[in-house]
Amino acid sequence: MSDATATEPTGGHTKDLSRARDMILCEDVSKWYGDFQALDKVSATIKEQEVVVVLGPSGGGKSTWIRCINRLEIHQEGRIIVDDVELTNDLRNIEQVRSEVGMVFQQFNLFPHLKVIDNVSLAPIWVRKKPRAEAEEQAMALLERVGIPEQAHKYPGQLSGGQQQRVAIARALAMEPKIMLFDEVTSALDPEMVKEVLDIMKALALSGMTMMVVTHEMGFAKEVADRIMFMEEGQIVEVGTPTHFFENPTEDRTKLFLSQIL
Amino acid sequence: MAGFGIGSEIASVAATATVPITAPPETPKLPPREWVKANLFSSPFNSVLTVVSTAILLTLSWNLLKFIFNPIRQWNASATNLRLLMTRAYPEEQYLRIWVCVAIILTLAGSSMAVWRTGSAMPVTGLGRKLLATGALLVLLALLAPFSAGATVQWLLAALVVAAVGEALRRTGGRGETERTVSTLTLQVVALAGLVASLWVIPFGHHSYIPKRIPQVMHEPGTVALSTKLPWTIMLVVVVAAYFGGVLLRDRLAENALRVTLVVLWLLAPPVLVYLILRDPDFDMGHVIGTDIPIFLAYAVLGSTLLLWLTRPSTGEIGRIVAALVLLAGFATFLSPMRMVLRLDLLLLATFALAAPTFAGGLRARKRYTGAWLVLLGVMSWLITSINTASTVRVPGGFFIGGLAITLMVAIFTIVLSVPLGIALALARTSSMPIFRLLATWFIEFVRGVPLITILIFFSIMLPLFLPRGMHLGEVAAVIIGFVLFSAAYMAENIRGGLQSVTRGQHEAAEAVGMTTAQKTVFIVLPQALRVAIPPLVGHCIGVFKETSLLAIIGVFDLLYMARYVVPGQTEFMGSARESILFVIPIYWIVCSRMSKASQRIEQRTGLGER
Numbered sequence: 036m037s038d039a040t041a042t043e044p045t046g047g048h049t050k051d052l053s054r055a056r057d058m059i060l061c062e063d064v065s066k067w068y069g070d071f072q073a074l075d076k077v078s079a080t081i082k083e084q085e086v087v088v089v090l091g092p093s094g095g096g097k098s099t100w101i102r103c104i105n106r107l108e109i110h111q112e113g114r115i116i117v118d119d120v121e122l123t124n125d126l127r128n129i130e131q132v133r134s135e136v137g138m139v140f141q142q143f144n145l146f147p148h149l150k151v152i153d154n155v156s157l158a159p160i161w162v163r164k165k166p167r168a169e170a171e172e173q174a175m176a177l178l179e180r181v182g183i184p185e186q187a188h189k190y191p192g193q194l195s196g197g198q199q200q201r202v203a204i205a206r207a208l209a210m211e212p213k214i215m216l217f218d219e220v221t222s223a224l225d226p227e228m229v230k231e232v233l234d235i236m237k238a239l240a241l242s243g244m245t246m247m248v249v250t251h252e253m254g255f256a257k258e259v260a261d262r263i264m265f266m267e268e269g270q271i272v273e274v275g276t277p278t279h280f281f282e283n284p285t286e287d288r289t290k291l292f293l294s295q296i297l
Numbered sequence: 298m299a300g301f302g303i304g305s306e307i308a309s310v311a312a313t314a315t316v317p318i319t320a321p322p323e324t325p326k327l328p329p330r331e332w333v334k335a336n337l338f339s340s341p342f343n344s345v346l347t348v349v350s351t352a353i354l355l356t357l358s359w360n361l362l363k364f365i366f367n368p369i370r371q372w373n374a375s376a377t378n379l380r381l382l383m384t385r386a387y388p389e390e391q392y393l394r395i396w397v398c399v400a401i402i403l404t405l406a407g408s409s410m411a412v413w414r415t416g417s418a419m420p421v422t423g424l425g426r427k428l429l430a431t432g433a434l435l436v437l438l439a440l441l442a443p444f445s446a447g448a449t450v451q452w453l454l455a456a457l458v459v460a461a462v463g464e465a466l467r468r469t470g471g472r473g474e475t476e477r478t479v480s481t482l483t484l485q486v487v488a489l490a491g492l493v494a495s496l497w498v499i500p501f502g503h504h505s506y507i508p509k510r511i512p513q514v515m516h517e518p519g520t521v522a523l524s525t526k527l528p529w530t531i532m533l534v535v536v537v538a539a540y541f542g543g544v545l546l547r548d549r550l551a552e553n554a555l556r557v558t559l560v561v562l563w564l565l566a567p568p569v570l571v572y573l574i575l576r577d578p579d580f581d582m583g584h585v586i587g588t589d590i591p592i593f594l595a596y597a598v599l600g601s602t603l604l605l606w607l608t609r610p611s612t613g614e615i616g617r618i619v620a621a622l623v624l625l626a627g628f629a630t631f632l633s634p635m636r637m638v639l640r641l642d643l644l645l646l647a648t649f650a651l652a653a654p655t656f657a658g659g660l661r662a663r664k665r666y667t668g669a670w671l672v673l674l675g676v677m678s679w680l681i682t683s684i685n686t687a688s689t690v691r692v693p694g695g696f697f698i699g700g701l702a703i704t705l706m707v708a709i710f711t712i713v714l715s716v717p718l719g720i721a722l723a724l725a726r727t728s729s730m731p732i733f734r735l736l737a738t739w740f741i742e743f744v745r746g747v748p749l750i751t752i753l754i755f756f757s758i759m760l761p762l763f764l765p766r767g768m769h770l771g772e773v774a775a776v777i778i779g780f781v782l783f784s785a786a787y788m789a790e791n792i793r794g795g796l797q798s799v800t801r802g803q804h805e806a807a808e809a810v811g812m813t814t815a816q817k818t819v820f821i822v823l824p825q826a827l828r829v830a831i832p833p834l835v836g837h838c839i840g841v842f843k844e845t846s847l848l849a850i851i852g853v854f855d856l857l858y859m860a861r862y863v864v865p866g867q868t869e870f871m872g873s874a875r876e877s878i879l880f881v882i883p884i885y886w887i888v889c890s891r892m893s894k895a896s897q898r899i900e901q902r903t904g905l906g907e908r
Contacts (some may be wrong), residue, residue: 044332069891093688105808105809107805107808107809127614130811130813133808133809133810133811134810134811137808137809137810140802140805140809144800144802144803144805145806146803146806146820146821146823146825147825147904148825148828157810157820158810158812159849161655161812161816161820162810162812162813162816164610164657164658164659164662166659203806206806206810207809207810209810210811211808243620261743267736
C-alpha cells in the first residue's frame with residue numbers, strides 16, 4: 036500500500052463525462068467454455084472519451100470480456116451494444132463494429148510477411164477503400180505519431196518488441212476507430228520497452244480516445260484511468276475511480292488482490 | 298594484434314554508443330594434411346568408413362566409365378534419334394514452330410532474370426577453387442577410364458589446363474577488400490557460349506534418322522547439322538538480348554508493373570505456345586465469326602456491366618444475392634443441353650461476381666477488375682475454341698507431339714493449373730461451410746485413394762464418352778485434366794498444412810481491423826501459408842515431372858518411353874536401351890535440380906520478413 040500513497044492518483048477523473056453518450060453497453064453478458072463460466076452476467080457502460088482500466092487476477096475473464104466487444108469471442112447470453120450497433124450473428128453488424136473498434140494484442144500479431152507501412156495501410160486500402168497514396172501518407176503520419184517513421188520499410192521481424200507493439204497501435208489507429216481495446220499489451224515486452232508503449236497510450240488517452248485497457252500496470256491505471264473495474268471469476272467485483280480503488284476499496288476480494296500486488 | 302583490435306573496438310563502442318560491425322575472428326584454415334586427419338581419419342571407425350566408401354565410389358566410377366567408353370556402346374543411337382527423343386514425329390518442315398516456342402520461352406526467361414535481378418556475385422577465388430576441384434576430378438576420371446595411352450594423355454592435359462586456370466584464378470582473386478567477383482550470370486552465359494561454339498568447332502558428326510519407307514540412318518563426319526547449330530546460336534543471342542532488354546525496361550518502367558506483366562505472360566505462355574503455335578488449330582472461320590465471337594461479345598458486354606455495378610461500394614447486400622443467383626444459374630445450365638462454352642463462361646462470371654465486393658472501390662479499381670474479367674474471358678473462349686478445333690499438324694498416332702516436349706508440356710500445365718486448384722481445395726477443406734468442407738474432403742480422399750494410372754486411363758478412354766455434345770477434348774487436354782485433378786488433391790493437403798501453420802493471432806488481427814473473410818484469406822493467410830508450403834509443394838512438382846513417364850501406359854510417347862522402347866526398337870540400334878536410358882537420366886536430373894534450386898531461391902526471398 037505504501038506505493039499507492041507514494042504516487043498520488045492523478046487519473047483523468049476530472050473529466051466531466053456525465054453528459055457523454057454511451058459507447059459500449061454490456062447487459063448481463065455471460066459466456067461459457069464448455070462447463071467453465073468465463074463471464075458471469077457482466078454489466079457495464081463505457082462513455083465516449085472515457086478510459087477504463089480492467090484489473091484482476093489471471094483467468095478472471097478480463098481478456099474474454101474485451102475480446103467479446105469486437106466479437107473475437109462470441110458471448111452466449113446478454114447484450115453488447117457498441118456505438119448503437121448490437122453485436123449479433125449478423126455479419127454486417129460485426130464488420131461495422133470491427134471497423135470502428137481498434138484492438139491491440141498481447142502478442143502484437145503484426146503481419147510478418149508485410150513491411151511495417153503495409154501492415155498499417157492494408158486495412159485502410161481494402162476495408163475503408165482509400166486510395167493507396169492517401170493510405171500510405173496516413174500510415175506515415177501515424178508511424179510518426181508513435182515515433183518510428185524510420186522503420187516504415189522494414190519487416191516486423193526486424194523490429195524490437197516495443198517497436199512492434201507501437202506499429203500494432205498505429206495499425207489499429209489507421210482505421211480511425213472510435214474505441215481502442217488494449218489486451219495486456221505490455222505483458223510480452225521486455226521491461227525496458229514497457230514505458231515507450233505506455234507513453235503512447237497515455238498520449239492517446241489525453242487526445243480523447245475512448246479506451247478499454249486490460250493491464251497489470253498499476254502505475255498506468257492510477258495515472259490515466261477515469262474508472263477502474265476489478266474483475267474476478269467472470270464478475271465485475273468493484274468499480275471506481277483510481278483514488279477510490281487504490282486508497283479505500285470496499286470489497287474484500289479487491290483488498291486481497293491489492294495486498295498481493297502492491 | 299588481435300587483442301589490440303578488440304580493445305579499441307570496445308573503446309569506440311563506449312565512446313559513440315553506436316555498435317560498429319566487427320568481423321568475427323577468422324577460423325584458421327587447416328593445412329591439407331591436418332584437414333584430412335580431422336575430417337576423414339579422426340577415429341578408427343571414421344577411418345574404416347572413409348576407406349570403404351572411397352573403395353565403393355572408385356569401383357562404381359570405374360565400372361561406369363568402362364561402360365560408357367566401351368567401343369561396342371551405340372551412343373549414336375541417341376545422337377541419330379535426337380529429334381525423336383525431343384518431339385517424336387513432329388514434322389520436320391514445321392520445326393520452325395518448335396524453335397519459335399523455345400525462343401519465346403527464352404525471351405521470357407531472359408527478361409525475367411533481369412527484372413527479378415537473379416544472379417549473384419561470385420568471388421573469383423571461389424570460382425578458381427571450383428575449377429581446381431573439377432580439374433582434380435577430371436584427372437582421377439581420366440586415370441580410371443579405359444582409354445588408350447594417347448587418349449589418356451590428352452584427357453590428362455585437358456584436366457591439368459582446367460586445374461591450372463583454377464589455381465591461377467584462386468591466386469589472383471584477392472581477398473578481403475581487394476576481392477574480385479564475377480557475376481554468376483556471366484559465368485552461365487560464358488558456359489552456354491562455349492557449348493554453342495563447340496557445336497561449330499568439335500566434329501561431333503552429322504547424325505540423322507530418315508524415316509522413309511525404308512528407314513535409313515545417316516551419319517557423316519564433321520560438325521553437327523546446320524539445322525541444329527544455327528538455331529541454338531540464335532537462341533543464345535535471343536536470351537542474352539532478352540536479358541539486356543529486360544535491364545533497359547527495368548530501369549525505365551515501374552518494377553512492380555513489369556513483374557506483374559511478366560507473371561501474366563508466363564501464365565499465358567503455355568496455352569499460347571501449345572494451342573496456337575505448336576498445335577496450329579485449323580480454325581473454321583465461319584464458325585468462329587458466326588458463333589464463337591458473338592458468344593464472347595455477349596458475355597463481355599453483359600458481364601462487364603454486371604461487374605461494374607457489383608463493384609460499386611454502394612451496391613451492398615443486393616450484389617451478393619445477385620452473385621449467388623448467377624452461380625445458381627451457372628449450375629442450372631447443366632440441366633439443359635447447350636454449348637459447353639456458355640456454361641463455363643457463366644461459371645467464370647459467377648466466380649468474378651462472388652469476389653466482386655472484395656475488390657469494390659473507386660472507378661479505377663472497378664475498371665481494373667472488369668478488365669481482368671475481359672482478359673480471362675477472352676483467353677478462356679479462345680482456348681475452348683482452339684481445343685475443339687482439329688490440328689493441322691498431321692503425325693501418326695493420337696498425339697501431335699512426344700518425347701521431351703510432351704513430358705515438359707504435361708508437367709508445366711499440371712503444375713500451373715493444379716496450384717490454384719489445390720489452393721481452392723485446401724481453402725474449401727478448411728472452410729467453415731460444411732458443404733464445401735464435405736465436397737473437398739471427399740474429392741481429396743477419393744483421388745488420393747485411386748492410383749494415378751487409373752485416373753489417366755479414365756480420362757483418356759472413358760471421359761470422351763461422358764462429354765456433352767459439342768464438346769471435344771483434345772487428346773492432350775484430357776490427359777492434362779486427369780493429371781491436374783490428381784496433383785491438385787495432393788497439393789491441397791500440402792497447402793492445408795501451410796494454412797494450419799498460420800496462427801490464430803494472425804486471423805484475429807486481420808478480423809480486428811475489419812477485413813472480410815476473403816480479404817483475410819488473400820492478404821494475410823495465403824501468403825504465409827504458401828511460404829510454409831513451398832518445400833513440400835516443390836517436392837510435389839518434381840514428383841509430377843517424373844510421374845509424366847506414366848503417360849506411356851495410355852499410349853503417349855514421352856521421353857522415357859522413347860528412350861526405353863522406340864529407339865532400341867529400331868533395327869539399326871537393337872539392344873541400345875541402356876545407352877538411351879543413360880542419355881535421358883541427365884535430362885531428368887537437370888530439370889529436377891533446377892526446380893529444387895528455384896525452390897531454395899524462393900524460400901530465401903520470401904523468408905525476408907520472417908521473425
